[in-house]
Amino acid sequence: MKIYTKVKDLQKDLxxxxxxxxxxxxxxxxxxxxxxxxxxLNEARKENDIVVLSIFVNPLQFGPNExxxxxxxxxxxxxxxxxxxxxxxxxxxxxxxxxxxxxCVKVFVTGKSDVxxxxxxxxxxxxxxxxxxxxxxxxxxxxxxxxxxxxxxxxIIDSLVADFNFPIEIVKVDIVRESDGLAKSSRxxxxxxxxxxxxxxxxxxLKQLKESVAKGQMNPFDLKQALCTFYETNLHGxxxxxxxxxxxxxxxxxxxxxxTALVAVAYKYSKARLIDNVLIQGxxxxx
Amino acid sequence: MKIYTKVKDLQKDLxxxxxxxxxxxxxxxxxxxxxxxxxxLNEARKENDIVVLSIFVNPLQFGPNExxxxxxxxxxxxxxxxxxxxxxxxxxxxxxxxxxxxxCVKVFVTGKSDVxxxxxxxxxxxxxxxxxxxxxxxxxxxxxxxxxxxxxxxxIIDSLVADFNFPIEIVKVDIVRESDGLAKSSRxxxxxxxxxxxxxxxxxxLKQLKESVAKGQMNPFDLKQALCTFYETNLHGxxxxxxxxxxxxxxxxxxxxxxTALVAVAYKYSKARLIDNVLIQGxxxxx
Numbered sequence: 001m002k003i004y005t006k007v008k009d010l011q012k013d014l015x016x017x018x019x020x021x022x023x024x025x026x027x028x029x030x031x032x033x034x035x036x037x038x039x040x041l042n043e044a045r046k047e048n049d050i051v052v053l054s055i056f057v058n059p060l061q062f063g064p065n066e067x068x069x070x071x072x073x074x075x076x077x078x079x080x081x082x083x084x085x086x087x088x089x090x091x092x093x094x095x096x097x098x099x100x101x102x103x104c105v106k107v108f109v110t111g112k113s114d115v116x117x118x119x120x121x122x123x124x125x126x127x128x129x130x131x132x133x134x135x136x137x138x139x140x141x142x143x144x145x146x147x148x149x150x151x152x153x154x155x156i157i158d159s160l161v162a163d164f165n166f167p168i169e170i171v172k173v174d175i176v177r178e179s180d181g182l183a184k185s186s187r188x189x190x191x192x193x194x195x196x197x198x199x200x201x202x203x204x205x206l207k208q209l210k211e212s213v214a215k216g217q218m219n220p221f222d223l224k225q226a227l228c229t230f231y232e233t234n235l236h237g238x239x240x241x242x243x244x245x246x247x248x249x250x251x252x253x254x255x256x257x258x259x260t261a262l263v264a265v266a267y268k269y270s271k272a273r274l275i276d277n278v279l280i281q282g283x284x285x286x287x
Numbered sequence: 288m289k290i291y292t293k294v295k296d297l298q299k300d301l302x303x304x305x306x307x308x309x310x311x312x313x314x315x316x317x318x319x320x321x322x323x324x325x326x327x328l329n330e331a332r333k334e335n336d337i338v339v340l341s342i343f344v345n346p347l348q349f350g351p352n353e354x355x356x357x358x359x360x361x362x363x364x365x366x367x368x369x370x371x372x373x374x375x376x377x378x379x380x381x382x383x384x385x386x387x388x389x390x391c392v393k394v395f396v397t398g399k400s401d402v403x404x405x406x407x408x409x410x411x412x413x414x415x416x417x418x419x420x421x422x423x424x425x426x427x428x429x430x431x432x433x434x435x436x437x438x439x440x441x442x443i444i445d446s447l448v449a450d451f452n453f454p455i456e457i458v459k460v461d462i463v464r465e466s467d468g469l470a471k472s473s474r475x476x477x478x479x480x481x482x483x484x485x486x487x488x489x490x491x492x493l494k495q496l497k498e499s500v501a502k503g504q505m506n507p508f509d510l511k512q513a514l515c516t517f518y519e520t521n522l523h524g525x526x527x528x529x530x531x532x533x534x535x536x537x538x539x540x541x542x543x544x545x546x547t548a549l550v551a552v553a554y555k556y557s558k559a560r561l562i563d564n565v566l567i568q569g570x571x572x573x574x
Contacts, residue, residue, distance in 0.1 A: 105450045137453050
C-alpha cells in the first residue's frame, strides 16, 4: 500500500495503470473510517484491479458554524483499516495541495440542493461537487463508490456525472448499521452515553414508516406527521428535518403511489447532528 | 475517418484507445474550419496517435443578441478539411445530445472574465467552460489545442485545467493570418468588400504598438491611446475595446516593465465583430 500526498505524483502513477487497461475503484472519504467505509472499500476491492482511498477533510463543505476543526481524525488507524481492506493507494493531501490558490472557475449545485441537508447547510454541496470533481480528475477511476447514508449527496453526484459526462460509473452502497440499528457515522463518537442509547430509535421510526407504507399508507404528509410525533415522544434531541421526497429527483410529492421515495431525517443532539434515511417503493395505483 | 454524433459511442471507443496507451490530441471547434483550425489540427497530428476534432456550435456561449442562428456552418466542407488534416474522429453532436436536460450542477468563471470579451459578452465564458468540461470528459484527451486568437479563452482554459486538476496538457497555438495580416476567423465572411480591405489595419496597429514597446515605450495608457487614435483615424467601424493586461492573469497594469502583457482588440463592423491580439514582453527595469 502506497501513500500519496501530492496530486501530480498520484495522477501520474494512476494514469500509467489506466494505460495498462487496469480498472480503478475509488472511495473518497473524510477519514475516521468505520464499517460503512469498509463496505465501500470491500465493494471496490471486489470489482476493480486497483483500489484508491482518499482521506481529505474538505473545508469547502463545512459551513462557518460547523465542526471542521473538531471533525474526528486518526490517520494511523485509517491506515490500518485501509491495509486490512486491501487498499492499494491512499491519497492524503493537505488543504494547500488541494486548494493552492483562489480558483478562477467554480462548480456549483443549482438543483436538488435546496432541500434536506442542502437547505440546512448552504454551500455544502458546492463544496462536495468541487472536491469530487477534482478527485475524479486526479484519480480517474473506472468506478467510484458512495454510501446511501448521504442519499442527497449520492443523488447530486449522479447529476454531476450525467451533466458533465464523466466517464465514471457511480456505485451506491447500502447503509451499514450498528447491531442496534444506528447508522454508522464518524460523528457517532460525539454522542453522550444517554444519546447513544436512544439514537437507534431514529432508525426504528424509519422502519415503522416503511411498515406503514407496506400496509398501504401512501400519504407522505400523514407519514411524516407520524414519524415526527414518534421522534418528539421518544427522543430528547431536536428534529432538524424530516422529509419525504421523490428519488433521485428530490422533489416534493403528494402521494407515494408509483414513486420511489426517500425518507430522510437529520436529528440534532448536543454535539452531533446525525442523518439517516430509507428508500421506499410506493405501491401501484389500485383501480 | 469516423464521424460520431453520440456521446456514449465516442466515449466508449476513445476509452478503448486510452487503454492501449495511445495518446489523444483534441481540437474543439465550432466548425467552418479555416487555416487557424488547420494549424491546430496539424499540431495535434504531429504530437499524438489519435486526433479528435469536435464541431459543435455551442448555444451556451452566445448571448441573446448574438449570432447563434447565423453563425456560418458547412459540415461537408469541414469534413474535407478534417480528412486532409489527418483527423481520425469527428465528434458532431446535436444540441440535444450535448444538453439533454436542465443541468443540476453548473460550472462558471469567477475570475479573468470581467475584462475583454468577458465584459462585453456576459455568460460567454461560462458557456465555454461548460462545453469544454463536457468535451474533455467525452474525449479524455492527452493534449487539447487552443488558438491564441482567443487569448482570454486560452487563459481561462488554463485556469479550468489547473483549478480542477484535469489530467490534460493544454497546447496554445499562434494566430494564423491572411497574407495581408488579417487574423483568420470564421466570421470574416461577414465583412463587406470595403471592410475586408481595411480590416488588416487592425493588426497593423498592433504591430506598430509592439514596435513602440521595442523602442522603450512602457506606459500602457499612452500605448492604448495611440492605438485607439490609429484605429479612429484609419478605420470606419467601431472600437469595441482596446485593452492592455497582464498575461495570463488578465489584470490591469500600470507599466510594461517586467511584464508579459496581452494587447487585445475587438472591433465592430456592420455584421462582424473581429478580435485580434498580440502578446508583448515588456523591457527590464533600467537602473
